[in-house]
Amino acid sequence: MRARGLVLLALAVAALPLALPNKYAYDVAILVGLNAIVCVGLNLLIGYAGQISLGHAGFFGLGAYGSAILAARYGWPTPLSLAAAVAGVALLAWLVGRPILRLRGHHLAMATLGLGIIVAIVIATEDGLTGGPDGMSVPPLAAFGVALAGETAWYWAVGALLVGVVWLARNLIDSPRGRALRALHGSEVAAEMVGIDSARHKLNAFVLSAALAALAGGLTAHYAGFITPAKATFLHSIELVTMVVFGGMASTFGAVAGAAVLTLLPQFLTALKDYEMVVFGAVLMFTMIFMPRGLVPTLEKALAAANRRAV
Amino acid sequence: MAIRLLSIVAAALLAFAAQAQPIKIGAFLAVTGPAASLGDPEQKTLELYVEKLNKAGGVLGRKLELVSYDAAGDAEKARTFVKRLIEQDKVDVIVGGTSTGETMAAVPLVEAAGIPFISLAGAVVIIEPVKKWVFKTPHTDRMACERIFLDMRSRNIEKIALISGPGGFDKSMHAQCVAVAPTYRIQIVADETYGGGDTAMTAQLTKIKNAPGVQAVLNAGFGQGPAIVTKNYKQLGIALPLYQSHGVASKAFIKLAGDAAEGVRLPAAAVLAPESLPAGDKQRGVMMAYKKEYESRFKQDISTFGGHAYDGLMIAVDAIKRAGGTDKAKVRDAIEATKGFVGADGVFNMSPADHMGLDLTYFRMFEVRKGNWVPVQ
Amino acid sequence: MSAQFAQYLLTGVTVGAIYALVALGFAIIYNASQVINFAQGEFVMLGGMAAVSLANAGWPLPVAVGAAVALAALLGLALEKLAVEPARGAPVVTLIIITIGASILLRGMAMLVWDKNVHALPAFSGETPIVLGGATLLPQSLWVLGATLVIVALLAWFFHRTLLGKALLATSHNRLAAQLCGISVRHVLMVAFALSAALGAVAGILIAPITFTAWDVGVMLGLKGFAAAILGGLGSGAGAVLGGLVLGIAESMGAGYVSSAYKDVIAFVVMLAVLMFLPGGLLGARASDRV
Numbered sequence: 001m002r003a004r005g006l007v008l009l010a011l012a013v014a015a016l017p018l019a020l021p022n023k024y025a026y027d028v029a030i031l032v033g034l035n036a037i038v039c040v041g042l043n044l045l046i047g048y049a050g051q052i053s054l055g056h057a058g059f060f061g062l063g064a065y066g067s068a069i070l071a072a073r074y075g076w077p078t079p080l081s082l083a084a085a086v087a088g089v090a091l092l093a094w095l096v097g098r099p100i101l102r103l104r105g106h107h108l109a110m111a112t113l114g115l116g117i118i119v120a121i122v123i124a125t126e127d128g129l130t131g132g133p134d135g136m137s138v139p140p141l142a143a144f145g146v147a148l149a150g151e152t153a154w155y156w157a158v159g160a161l162l163v164g165v166v167w168l169a170r171n172l173i174d175s176p177r178g179r180a181l182r183a184l185h186g187s188e189v190a191a192e193m194v195g196i197d198s199a200r201h202k203l204n205a206f207v208l209s210a211a212l213a214a215l216a217g218g219l220t221a222h223y224a225g226f227i228t229p230a231k232a233t234f235l236h237s238i239e240l241v242t243m244v245v246f247g248g249m250a251s252t253f254g255a256v257a258g259a260a261v262l263t264l265l266p267q268f269l270t271a272l273k274d275y276e277m278v279v280f281g282a283v284l285m286f287t288m289i290f291m292p293r294g295l296v297p298t299l300e301k302a303l304a305a306a307n308r309r310a311v
Numbered sequence: 312m313a314i315r316l317l318s319i320v321a322a323a324l325l326a327f328a329a330q331a332q333p334i335k336i337g338a339f340l341a342v343t344g345p346a347a348s349l350g351d352p353e354q355k356t357l358e359l360y361v362e363k364l365n366k367a368g369g370v371l372g373r374k375l376e377l378v379s380y381d382a383a384g385d386a387e388k389a390r391t392f393v394k395r396l397i398e399q400d401k402v403d404v405i406v407g408g409t410s411t412g413e414t415m416a417a418v419p420l421v422e423a424a425g426i427p428f429i430s431l432a433g434a435v436v437i438i439e440p441v442k443k444w445v446f447k448t449p450h451t452d453r454m455a456c457e458r459i460f461l462d463m464r465s466r467n468i469e470k471i472a473l474i475s476g477p478g479g480f481d482k483s484m485h486a487q488c489v490a491v492a493p494t495y496r497i498q499i500v501a502d503e504t505y506g507g508g509d510t511a512m513t514a515q516l517t518k519i520k521n522a523p524g525v526q527a528v529l530n531a532g533f534g535q536g537p538a539i540v541t542k543n544y545k546q547l548g549i550a551l552p553l554y555q556s557h558g559v560a561s562k563a564f565i566k567l568a569g570d571a572a573e574g575v576r577l578p579a580a581a582v583l584a585p586e587s588l589p590a591g592d593k594q595r596g597v598m599m600a601y602k603k604e605y606e607s608r609f610k611q612d613i614s615t616f617g618g619h620a621y622d623g624l625m626i627a628v629d630a631i632k633r634a635g636g637t638d639k640a641k642v643r644d645a646i647e648a649t650k651g652f653v654g655a656d657g658v659f660n661m662s663p664a665d666h667m668g669l670d671l672t673y674f675r676m677f678e679v680r681k682g683n684w685v686p687v688q
Numbered sequence: 689m690s691a692q693f694a695q696y697l698l699t700g701v702t703v704g705a706i707y708a709l710v711a712l713g714f715a716i717i718y719n720a721s722q723v724i725n726f727a728q729g730e731f732v733m734l735g736g737m738a739a740v741s742l743a744n745a746g747w748p749l750p751v752a753v754g755a756a757v758a759l760a761a762l763l764g765l766a767l768e769k770l771a772v773e774p775a776r777g778a779p780v781v782t783l784i785i786i787t788i789g790a791s792i793l794l795r796g797m798a799m800l801v802w803d804k805n806v807h808a809l810p811a812f813s814g815e816t817p818i819v820l821g822g823a824t825l826l827p828q829s830l831w832v833l834g835a836t837l838v839i840v841a842l843l844a845w846f847f848h849r850t851l852l853g854k855a856l857l858a859t860s861h862n863r864l865a866a867q868l869c870g871i872s873v874r875h876v877l878m879v880a881f882a883l884s885a886a887l888g889a890v891a892g893i894l895i896a897p898i899t900f901t902a903w904d905v906g907v908m909l910g911l912k913g914f915a916a917a918i919l920g921g922l923g924s925g926a927g928a929v930l931g932g933l934v935l936g937i938a939e940s941m942g943a944g945y946v947s948s949a950y951k952d953v954i955a956f957v958v959m960l961a962v963l964m965f966l967p968g969g970l971l972g973a974r975a976s977d978r979v
Binding site: 046052099102103104106107109110111113114115117118121122125234235238241242245246249274275276277278279280281282283284285288289292293294 | 718724726771774775777778779781782784785786788789790791792793794795796797799800907911914915918922949950952953956957959960963964967968969
């Protein structure tokens with residue numbers, strides 16, 4: 001029963017290329033996958049652990065620039081630079097998370113927002129190292145002389161990784177650790193009374209989500225061959241949180257759905273030219289007003305209600 | 312015999328069909344976002360002239376079709392849209408890339424796909440080193456620095472202060488000015504920056520005012536930052552000459568900065584104030600026509616950025632005419648062979664080593680006098 | 689040296705006053721509804737842009753200003769009625785996303801109704817700088833500071849001396865108890881949104897002569913206003929004002945004495961440091977949760 005969703009996802013990833021007519025369509029699919037990876041991790045933090053982060057684009061950007069700088073400026077082989085960037089960001093998240101996660105609610109939101117902004121400003125200002133606001137070129141991901149190049153190859157890589165990350169997330173949520181997370185989301189005090197070390201669990205969720213964001217960031221940089229600080233700004237952070245909430249918090253597949261819809265929607269709205277922004281804002285507002293729990297949970301409930309009525 | 316006849320008929324039919332197909336011009340511009348004041352006139356100019364050319368019968372008997380996307384100044388979005396233009400819309404030539412970031416993100420794609428691309432962005436890195444399929448129309452930021460430094464030397468200015476903003480344009484021009492200053496024997500004695508959305512630069516300007524021996528100030532930026540700098544400049548009573556960059560070459564800057572703009576100088580192409588050109592000037596006719604058409608259609612002042620788009624489109628169309636079709640390699644060669652083309656930014660003479668085709672000749676120095684841009688000799 | 693310090697201080701206080709007005713808007717809405725209104729910055733933008741377009745159309749400045757503030761208040765009301773009220777039972781995060789959608793919508797509409805250029809409002813009383821202890825101050829800055837003081841005083845009177853204001857305060861302390869006392873929480877919410885929008889619009893109009901206005905000025909100002917509100921302690925009006933001033937001065941001093949490139953970093957580091965040691969903000973209550 002639990003595995004059903006995962007199998008469906010794997011099937012969808014495997015079958016989607018039949019519907020993709022050209023390289024541009026593959027490109028959009030890859031972007032959806034990369035966003036989904038960040039959102040699954042962010043959902044663990046926001047949806048399950050109940051901690052808001054408005055600065056995750058900072059981790060994304062650090063992963064991207066970390067791998068880009070190590071590979072382009074210091075000549076590290078790209079799989080190594082990517083791994084080092086992810087590990088570095090995880091370490092940073094661990095160091096920064098301990099004091100920050102003592103804050104609650106909006107104060108935590110502001111603190112993470114502030115951190116994300118600091119990261120974005122530093123990246124944009126240190127142009128000797130990062131190329132500044134105009135960004136820098138990134139060498140492709142390559143190992144043993146073979147480069148991961150071309151939309152098709154990247155599609156399968158990102159698709160497989162997404163399925164793996166979703167599997168990891170679902171296993172985590174169904175484990176004692178996951179139940180501890182959900183408990184402390186319900187009531188931190190009650191959870192602690194039952195012996196759950198809330199600080200440690202919050203920190204673990206924070207670090208894992210940061211690492212996933214960094215991984216997606218590094219992959220984005222190597223895929224596009226180019227990275228700019230726009231990916232580390234707070235507008236991008238808010239985009240990510242919006243995807244998680246839109247798709248449905250505390251729902252891994254909701255995170256994937258949210259990433260898919262909000263990545264695809266702008267591509268479809270380009271036909272509206274000047275009205276794109278207005279329509280996008282309106283769609284966001286109306287969806288959240290009528291589906292306050294998010295897309296997937298609302299659909300699940302509707303489906304369950306329909307099933308019950310059918311019986 | 313019958314087969315030969317059939318193949319001739321088939322070829323003729325195909326050629327006829329191809330002729331009826333429109334020429335697709337792809338564009339990706341920052342129509343919204345922080346660079347919207349640049350991308351919007353660019354978009355409007357492209358639309359206006361595609362319409363005009365179609366009304367006059369199109370190019371080589373074929374209609375022009377403009378496929379344009381809004382990259383909002385974001386390099387990531389630009390990359391996806393360029394891929395869309397190449398793979399899905401299958402355009403023949405690309406004109407666009409309002410900012411350098413957007414342009415550089417597109418470069419690997421156009422080089423791999425082999426499609427001619429004329430950029431509307433400023434940084435010198437776009438055409439240096441020369442890339443086979445990439446061209447550009449505006450003067451580079453390095454040229455802006457050079458033009459300003461030449462003017463400074465003519466006023467015996469040696470020590471200057473720099474103040475610049477956070478954007479890619481600002482930083483790129485700042486880097487170029489720092490690199491080129493020693494060649495013109497200009498010494499930079501103070502170097503301040505401000506942030507996007509900043510409401511006051513008095514702190515930075517106070518530091519500059521107190522820098523020892525400073526004789527002039529150069530502000531490399533665009534948007535509202537330079538207007539605020541100019542107002543603060545006057546507020547603090549700094550009497551030194553103030554130079555702005557071509558990023559604010561527009562009437563809008565004078566409207567914003569008001570009286571404080573008097574005496575401000577900047578380098579710009581003639582499109583900034585076509586009415587100030589003498590009667591015999593090569594660019595006057597073309598520019599006055601552009602001004603009349605744009606202003607009567609959109610009820611807005613023309614700007615140098617719309618001028619870049621005008622040049623990009625017209626050079627592309629001219630190249631297609633000379634190449635006799637939309638074969639991408641032939642069009643590319645034709646663009647590279649552009650000679651004596653009179654545009655908004657100047658007279659273009661491209662070559663395999665120079666994919667911009669402009670030197671300092673048509674990059675003129677303007678000064679604000681009595682609320683108008685006036686060319687300085 | 690002291691002339692420099694005076695200049696940084698004057699600039700910091702002027703900028704801080706603007707942040708304070710925006711922060712007050714955040715605080716009022718948060719108090720009434722626990723929602724962080726991410727569209728607050730857009731009200732600042734609306735005030736400035738509406739005033740500019742009306743003034744350009746020939747309306748006398750005071751009338752244009754009044755009309756712009758009224759328009760913003762109406763839009764704030766509309767936001768509450770159409771977006772926040774229908775979603776009342778939703779989790780707070782959902783409400784935040786709704787306001788984010790609203791801010792995108794408002795920005796998109798501003799681009800369509802007006803344009804993408806930067807605009808200036810004429811200064812209220814001229815542009816001759818006033819010299820104070822070696823530093824200069826624009827007359828418009830005096831308007832900003834004066835108006836902020838007047839508004840803060842008016843708000844204090846409103847919240848503590850009028851029935852409506854006391855109803856707002858009561859709702860912020862305990863919504864259920866307020867309802868039991870017969871306070872219509874719906875009306876309170878409407879007033880809160882209209883008031884915050886009006887405050888934002890006033891801030892936008894006051895600074896438009898100094899820093900200009902455009903369709904996208906709301907983003908950065910909203911962010912800094914939010915930071916100021918958190919710094920001062922959400923839920924405290926005095927905290928919002930204090931937070932705004934502290935943020936503005938930290939920015940200005942950071943730019944002047946440390947590094948102009950990193951002045952925003954300095955401001956945020958200050959904010960983070962305050963949050964680390966005073967998790968409720970400068971004047972925020974030492975929060976205690978009922979378990």
